Amino acid sequence: MTSPAKTELVTVNIDGKEIAVPKGTNVIEAARLVGVDVPHYCYHPKLSVVGNCRMCLVEMGMPAVDPATKAPVMDPATGCQKINWIPRPQIGCATNASPGLHIRTQTPQIRDCREGVMEFLLINHPLDCPICDQAGECKLQEQSTGYGRGYSRFVEQKNVKPKRTQLGPRVTLDDERCILCSRCIRFSKEIAKDDVLGFIDRGSYSTLTCYPGRKLENNYSLNTVDICPVGALTSTDFRFKMRVWFLKQTNSLDTESSVGANTVVWSREGVIYRITPRRNDAVNDTWMADSGRLLYKAVRAESRLTAKDSLAALLARAETILRLSPGLAAVVGSGQSSVEEQFLTRQLAHALNAPAYLVSRTAEGDGILVSADRNPNVRGALVTGLVSDLPQPYLDDLGEAIDRGDVRTVVSVGEDLMAAGLSATQLAKISVIQLGTQVCASSVAASVVIPTLTVFEKAGTMINQQFRLQRFAKAVAGPVGAFDDLEVLARLIAAAGGPAEPSDLAGVWTRLAAEIPALRGLSYAAVPETGVVLDASPWASLPFVEGESLHHRPALVAASA
Amino acid sequence: MNLKPETLARIDEVIPHYPSKRSATLPLLHLIQEDVGYIPQEAIEWVAARLELQPINVYEVVTFYPMFRQKPIGRRHVKVCRTLSCALLGAYRTCETFEREFGVRRGEVSADGEVTVDFVECLASCGTAPVVMIDDALHEKVDVARTQELSAQIRREAAARS
Numbered sequence A: 001m002t003s004p005a006k007t008e009l010v011t012v013n014i015d016g017k018e019i020a021v022p023k024g025t026n027v028i029e030a031a032r033l034v035g036v037d038v039p040h041y042c043y044h045p046k047l048s049v050v051g052n053c054r055m056c057l058v059e060m061g062m063p064a065v066d067p068a069t070k071a072p073v074m075d076p077a078t079g080c081q082k083i084n085w086i087p088r089p090q091i092g093c094a095t096n097a098s099p100g101l102h103i104r105t106q107t108p109q110i111r112d113c114r115e116g117v118m119e120f121l122l123i124n125h126p127l128d129c130p131i132c133d134q135a136g137e138c139k140l141q142e143q144s145t146g147y148g149r150g151y152s153r154f155v156e157q158k159n160v161k162p163k164r165t166q167l168g169p170r171v172t173l174d175d176e177r178c179i180l181c182s183r184c185i186r187f188s189k190e191i192a193k194d195d196v197l198g199f200i201d202r203g204s205y206s207t208l209t210c211y212p213g214r215k216l217e218n219n220y221s222l223n224t225v226d227i228c229p230v231g232a233l234t235s236t237d238f239r240f241k242m243r244v245w246f247l248k249q250t251n252s253l254d255t256e257s258s259v260g261a262n263t264v265v266w267s268r269e270g271v272i273y274r275i276t277p278r279r280n281d282a283v284n285d286t287w288m289a290d291s292g293r294l295l296y297k298a299v300r301a302e303s304r305l306t307a308k309d310s311l312a313a314l315l316a317r318a319e320t321i322l323r324l325s326p327g328l329a330a331v332v333g334s335g336q337s338s339v340e341e342q343f344l345t346r347q348l349a350h351a352l353n354a355p356a357y358l359v360s361r362t363a364e365g366d367g368i369l370v371s372a373d374r375n376p377n378v379r380g381a382l383v384t385g386l387v388s389d390l391p392q393p394y395l396d397d398l399g400e401a402i403d404r405g406d407v408r409t410v411v412s413v414g415e416d417l418m419a420a421g422l423s424a425t426q427l428a429k430i431s432v433i434q435l436g437t438q439v440c441a442s443s444v445a446a447s448v449v450i451p452t453l454t455v456f457e458k459a460g461t462m463i464n465q466q467f468r469l470q471r472f473a474k475a476v477a478g479p480v481g482a483f484d485d486l487e488v489l490a491r492l493i494a495a496a497g498g499p500a501e502p503s504d505l506a507g508v509w510t511r512l513a514a515e516i517p518a519l520r521g522l523s524y525a526a527v528p529e530t531g532v533v534l535d536a537s538p539w540a541s542l543p544f545v546e547g548e549s550l551h552h553r554p555a556l557v558a559a560s561a
Numbered sequence B: 001m002n003l004k005p006e007t008l009a010r011i012d013e014v015i016p017h018y019p020s021k022r023s024a025t026l027p028l029l030h031l032i033q034e035d036v037g038y039i040p041q042e043a044i045e046w047v048a049a050r051l052e053l054q055p056i057n058v059y060e061v062v063t064f065y066p067m068f069r070q071k072p073i074g075r076r077h078v079k080v081c082r083t084l085s086c087a088l089l090g091a092y093r094t095c096e097t098f099e100r101e102f103g104v105r106r107g108e109v110s111a112d113g114e115v116t117v118d119f120v121e122c123l124a125s126c127g128t129a130p131v132v133m134i135d136d137a138l139h140e141k142v143d144v145a146r147t148q149e150l151s152a153q154i155r156r157e158a159a160a161r162s
């Protein structure tokens, strides 16, 4: 892989522009830095370099030196050192920066090369862009604009290959569109560690295939769709649903675990059509799990909670309940809430003078981008002071308090109390004020249900396993009858007799920056797109459940290693 | 995988000749095809396990080389060269004659399981085109008359065996 060594910088010259880059950076990446686009297909920054598509051809030269004395040979015309240009083009993806390297990408020869490569790539291509899902985000289509012929000189028959192979449950392959770049093969082997794809019948009939009897069904299979530069690999879920150029892109986070993979949510007119990964070299590189791409289905799920009553009416009922048994309330917060919501949940617990609980969700981590902690934001609850210790899977303490009669009212911020271990008998003894987005046992048993928003319908931040504070933005509007979590919490605090708390993101951040030591000096707007790592030392001794994964080594493991 | 003990011994012997196990893929496939007559899918998986590869890696190799067969062939393998010199001097006629003689199409096994006729690429005997290899024996200048003689000979040998 091409992660260049951090240390030594070398100066290269690309189309006349000098730039210092880390030694070993390849020409495609170096050119990107000076704003020069080197078209490419097979090269991918996070995969090994194979150099098989030939689209990235460039002219390459080195400063001339006298073979005997090694003294620079000067060019009398310019007064500069003479450059010896290699007569034949070289591939940029496999050419690494070395001192004095000169690259030309805009010469007639290179134009010729690109046109030639494009003509070959298109010879067997079905040219079915009008019915192809990749249209609009297809590298072949893009480069055709610049380097295609516009008409074909090919009079022979095109190859006929399989048109709709189900490579696995989520990926469909059109072999005629495949340009044999092998990105999908390398991804499966190098990143997903599931080497099932390959080229068979190599030659004029080279065909991408999955080994007979095996399937491309690992939880990362859809990344092959993302990196396929053409429309050969398509998502069975997204296929034929929507033209990509109609879709609005919103930066978001994968909330399925504490990895916090960065994502883009693609929506149109309030409807989400797909989720894809967003590059963050410190978190998820350019990948995400398939499971995280389905989370948007919760937005329009059958089980979605909405209210017929106004928020004011719901809050009035909640207030009555809270007044009924003062001093006998408990608050169950959530590791799925945002940092801002967790802060207000904490304030709610303070206002009620009530203990706050959190429910853990754990499962085995996959060592890549799904960690053992299936709550995306347990660290947010720690940082905001909602809880001071790691959560347990079951609310046994709360159950005992209910049995003792110490708790008569529970405010649950999105957690299903039944799933968290409270029995039906215990639920029957208390009044539940349930916030949440989906119907669950505890919303059914609740005295008041206040429907709230999914992560796609609001903005906020979460803190991942690296203690990296990351933002998510609002992609679509929430449904009628669901209310913004911050507003609900702020008004509940007021109903509980607490001080006035802001109900908007900027306002809550003013409070966070003032109140929370780890967030001092920060604001929502100031969090960079790639997140900001917080000082984790106050929680360094906690036995977090995560194991090692891409870009994360647990502190305790790292210390003992 | 049901391989003969000799094959297994030769496989064990050949693997350490290579700096990385992966490089032994081709020799192993040859040995297995010699033993079994073709490369069944089971053999692909067996070789992969033996060389610490994934089956797809071996499958790619098997499909790349035309000499590896994924289906059984007849007891006798008639390989007709169809590269330029042979093609110009009547390889197609030769091949078609073989097909008629044994009532079989190229690539298929005759009904009695005796013969498979195939086109192959240059057998490096272009000066005596058209040439044919029957199993391991090269036959030169195989015109129609010679094709009929060779076919008759194959039939005689088959009859003698039964």
Ligand code: SF4
Residues within 6 Å of the ligand: A177, A178, A179, A180, A181, A182, A183, A184, A185, A208, A224, A227, A228, A229, A230, A232, A233
């Ligand atoms: S399917 Fe796509 S990613 Fe895979 S080899 Fe073909 S063009 Fe490349």
Ligand code: FES
Residues within 6 Å of the ligand: A039, A040, A041, A042, A043, A050, A051, A052, A053, A054, A055, A056, A057, A091, A092, A093, A094
């Ligand atoms: S990108 Fe360089 S050869 Fe494909």
Ligand code: FES
Residues within 6 Å of the ligand: B081, B082, B083, B084, B085, B086, B087, B121, B122, B123, B124, B125, B126, B129, B130, B131
């Ligand atoms: S062309 Fe047939 S042997 Fe060379």
